[in-house]
Amino acid sequence: MKKSIVLAALLLNGIAIFGQTKDELFFKEIYKSSLTNAKCYDWLDHLSNKIGARLSGSDNAQKAVLYTKAQLETLGLDKVYLQEVMVPKWVRGEKETAYILDNKTKITVPICALGGSIATAKNGLTAAVIEVQSIAELNTLGDKLKGKIVFFNRPMEQEFIETFKSYGGCVDQRYAGAKEAAKFGAVGTIVRSMNLRLDDFPHTGNQSYGDLPKSQYIPTAAISTNGAELLSKLLKKNPNLKFYFKQNCQQLEDVLSYNVVGEIKGSVHPENIMVVGGHLDSWDLADGSHDDGAGVVQSMEVINIFKNLGYKPKNTLRVVLFMNEENGGKGGKKYEELAQANHENHIFALESDSGGFSPRGFSFESDEANFNRIQGWKNLFEPYLIHSFTKGHGGSDIDPLTSKTIVKAGLKPDSQRYFDYHHAANDTFDAINKRELELGAATMASLIYLIDQNGILK
Amino acid sequence: MKKSIVLAALLLNGIAIFGQTKDELFFKEIYKSSLTNAKCYDWLDHLSNKIGARLSGSDNAQKAVLYTKAQLETLGLDKVYLQEVMVPKWVRGEKETAYILDNKTKITVPICALGGSIATAKNGLTAAVIEVQSIAELNTLGDKLKGKIVFFNRPMEQEFIETFKSYGGCVDQRYAGAKEAAKFGAVGTIVRSMNLRLDDFPHTGNQSYGDLPKSQYIPTAAISTNGAELLSKLLKKNPNLKFYFKQNCQQLEDVLSYNVVGEIKGSVHPENIMVVGGHLDSWDLADGSHDDGAGVVQSMEVINIFKNLGYKPKNTLRVVLFMNEENGGKGGKKYEELAQANHENHIFALESDSGGFSPRGFSFESDEANFNRIQGWKNLFEPYLIHSFTKGHGGSDIDPLTSKTIVKAGLKPDSQRYFDYHHAANDTFDAINKRELELGAATMASLIYLIDQNGILK
Numbered sequence: 001m002k003k004s005i006v007l008a009a010l011l012l013n014g015i016a017i018f019g020q021t022k023d024e025l026f027f028k029e030i031y032k033s034s035l036t037n038a039k040c041y042d043w044l045d046h047l048s049n050k051i052g053a054r055l056s057g058s059d060n061a062q063k064a065v066l067y068t069k070a071q072l073e074t075l076g077l078d079k080v081y082l083q084e085v086m087v088p089k090w091v092r093g094e095k096e097t098a099y100i101l102d103n104k105t106k107i108t109v110p111i112c113a114l115g116g117s118i119a120t121a122k123n124g125l126t127a128a129v130i131e132v133q134s135i136a137e138l139n140t141l142g143d144k145l146k147g148k149i150v151f152f153n154r155p156m157e158q159e160f161i162e163t164f165k166s167y168g169g170c171v172d173q174r175y176a177g178a179k180e181a182a183k184f185g186a187v188g189t190i191v192r193s194m195n196l197r198l199d200d201f202p203h204t205g206n207q208s209y210g211d212l213p214k215s216q217y218i219p220t221a222a223i224s225t226n227g228a229e230l231l232s233k234l235l236k237k238n239p240n241l242k243f244y245f246k247q248n249c250q251q252l253e254d255v256l257s258y259n260v261v262g263e264i265k266g267s268v269h270p271e272n273i274m275v276v277g278g279h280l281d282s283w284d285l286a287d288g289s290h291d292d293g294a295g296v297v298q299s300m301e302v303i304n305i306f307k308n309l310g311y312k313p314k315n316t317l318r319v320v321l322f323m324n325e326e327n328g329g330k331g332g333k334k335y336e337e338l339a340q341a342n343h344e345n346h347i348f349a350l351e352s353d354s355g356g357f358s359p360r361g362f363s364f365e366s367d368e369a370n371f372n373r374i375q376g377w378k379n380l381f382e383p384y385l386i387h388s389f390t391k392g393h394g395g396s397d398i399d400p401l402t403s404k405t406i407v408k409a410g411l412k413p414d415s416q417r418y419f420d421y422h423h424a425a426n427d428t429f430d431a432i433n434k435r436e437l438e439l440g441a442a443t444m445a446s447l448i449y450l451i452d453q454n455g456i457l458k
Numbered sequence: 459m460k461k462s463i464v465l466a467a468l469l470l471n472g473i474a475i476f477g478q479t480k481d482e483l484f485f486k487e488i489y490k491s492s493l494t495n496a497k498c499y500d501w502l503d504h505l506s507n508k509i510g511a512r513l514s515g516s517d518n519a520q521k522a523v524l525y526t527k528a529q530l531e532t533l534g535l536d537k538v539y540l541q542e543v544m545v546p547k548w549v550r551g552e553k554e555t556a557y558i559l560d561n562k563t564k565i566t567v568p569i570c571a572l573g574g575s576i577a578t579a580k581n582g583l584t585a586a587v588i589e590v591q592s593i594a595e596l597n598t599l600g601d602k603l604k605g606k607i608v609f610f611n612r613p614m615e616q617e618f619i620e621t622f623k624s625y626g627g628c629v630d631q632r633y634a635g636a637k638e639a640a641k642f643g644a645v646g647t648i649v650r651s652m653n654l655r656l657d658d659f660p661h662t663g664n665q666s667y668g669d670l671p672k673s674q675y676i677p678t679a680a681i682s683t684n685g686a687e688l689l690s691k692l693l694k695k696n697p698n699l700k701f702y703f704k705q706n707c708q709q710l711e712d713v714l715s716y717n718v719v720g721e722i723k724g725s726v727h728p729e730n731i732m733v734v735g736g737h738l739d740s741w742d743l744a745d746g747s748h749d750d751g752a753g754v755v756q757s758m759e760v761i762n763i764f765k766n767l768g769y770k771p772k773n774t775l776r777v778v779l780f781m782n783e784e785n786g787g788k789g790g791k792k793y794e795e796l797a798q799a800n801h802e803n804h805i806f807a808l809e810s811d812s813g814g815f816s817p818r819g820f821s822f823e824s825d826e827a828n829f830n831r832i833q834g835w836k837n838l839f840e841p842y843l844i845h846s847f848t849k850g851h852g853g854s855d856i857d858p859l860t861s862k863t864i865v866k867a868g869l870k871p872d873s874q875r876y877f878d879y880h881h882a883a884n885d886t887f888d889a890i891n892k893r894e895l896e897l898g899a900a901t902m903a904s905l906i907y908l909i910d911q912n913g914i915l916k
Binding site: 031032035036158159161163196197358360382383384385387388414416417420433434435436439 | 655842
């Protein structure tokens, strides 16, 4: 069985090799269309500058739903529709304040509440601080944490080439730090921002109290990397200094929102569905141009490119703009729930959710046979400086998809600058380069074209 | 003969393959050193923010010479010295002004004099405008150009993946436009900025009157891309509109300046010289962080990395910070002149002069045998996302080097954003990402290490 799969892969590879001229020519058309005739940059301008931050449940998130639906309706799809989904609604309230109280000196530092955090008391919270590098270290401190603010200060590691690896090695402090510290009676947590550079932007992001009883929830916030360095330095001189912070964020009732879906019916295999998407919601501190306005408009651009080139996919192609990736993932789950209910067969899903930077390749969740075949297509991508085809995570919104045989992929842009902006107030439209955004869209369209032409191996 | 070269190449390739573990480990150390322990970002901060724009012959250029020499002296090199070189001194004078005179409406547009241009008359120059797309088109217009301002408006082509290709297809308008237009009696030229995006920054750059008699020189300036679009649009409505511009730049006498050279004597082949460098001078509109502050500090970082790792090169390694790349190339020529006079044997030269962006590979000026062998090293670079090894230009400053057998290389960073900043007022330190800069330095050090270990094929 395994042999026959390998043989099939080789044969299909063979076809791809003989068909190279046609594919090469079509790749050329795709990239040219995107670099000279794209709409994605203007769409992103609107999403970012006319609408702005789009946290789930906000008015802006709803505006983004209506805007992208209207834009998709101009692209001549077979249908454009909304999928209802209930999403959490968390609101930041007024801007947070924080300072270090070092003897009698107050030193203001930039913080922001983490998504899902509770508020402090109305007048804020003051406590002594214990700095830790990890949750493991927390567990060794036990009773010493009682009544304290726990300061998680493990930096993202600089030495990895892929910055997402550094993020993965760090984000537990943000996601689970408050829950773990609360178990020992800590009264709050402050987390060093997930940022590889030293600057003054606090980076928000989701956190979870897990199954902690509500009465044990403690407020949690991110501090800028410069703020974290300062706090750590001052703590070494004066371990008894105090930290004050005030935030009045709150979790409201879930509200109705939507995934936006546009569809081209497959001309040969309408029953086979390919998804391309990103997420419409963003954090609330900025307009989320990289996370994930870029992925939204690149996914829409794939449709626009195919339209401009008169390409009719053999398989059904759906652009899905997911809601609520940032703090709940409800849109992705809802999409899968409906796919199951409708007995749909997804063969491929591609997500762009790593920023609008120069594309470098893809990461694939795939069986060996399909992954090997896709590797055989690398030569087609090389003229466009796309070289990196690795196994790895596809994307949060396509995670829930469970069709029997499905290949999932995530666009991999250059990751060096991503965490300069991620979940922070500087993730804005001016940090986007038009050509990098368009090259990403073209790279996505090219992979979808090959999957559409060749299908996937079952 | 050819066969034996190929055989030698294969053999040496073989050695590289067997030696992979050692090389792999050393690559890891190089990248780690650069990402965790580099000085280049702080050096660039000083060059950009403490010194600033460094046009040849300026006080700042001299400050940059002294600063980089002093910094090199801290790195434990065998010698650090200056090479005297006479350089042109062109000064911009007061900020240029320009407007479109459309009937009685004056519309101000952003321009800047091109390097080497003469001034307008003291009160400026007003004339009707003829728009052309090329020097070829100019030649068809003949007498119609008399008394006119020629407006060169051919945009950089968007569809190329490598933006330097777009630049190469466009820059003749800037370099030779004034000289060619003057031959037909034009009174000035305005050139669309070499910029792939639409914005309000005029981009300067060198231009040449060639062997035109001085009496025929005409003033020439760049206009921002938005300005060019506007002028073109208004010209279509009103071909009789006038353009006004005023600039009081001037070419002064040549002055004494310096290349900065630091050297580690080779432990095995001191007679074989490897050069790594960038250019110290920048245009005058900004601090030149990308062009070419980045190349300067990356070249210095190569030395710092080797020092941190205790690596003693077998061949002599020279860091050369060239003066006057932008408007004369005198530093590169002087370096070669002295190399000839001293009967030096250069085996390798690497320049970084394409911006401090994420490194993608190198372009090589090399014979086939050495190029093929270098291609065999690609697998060592792949874990660092370095994939692009092409034949192409090494660098302007190393162009003059003429040793009998020499491999030249240019670092190839991602080129998408380069022309957003190139020669414009926004080429500043905030446009630099620390990790991208450091990855470039590590990539340079890695190639130099391999050349040093393996020598070049003669």
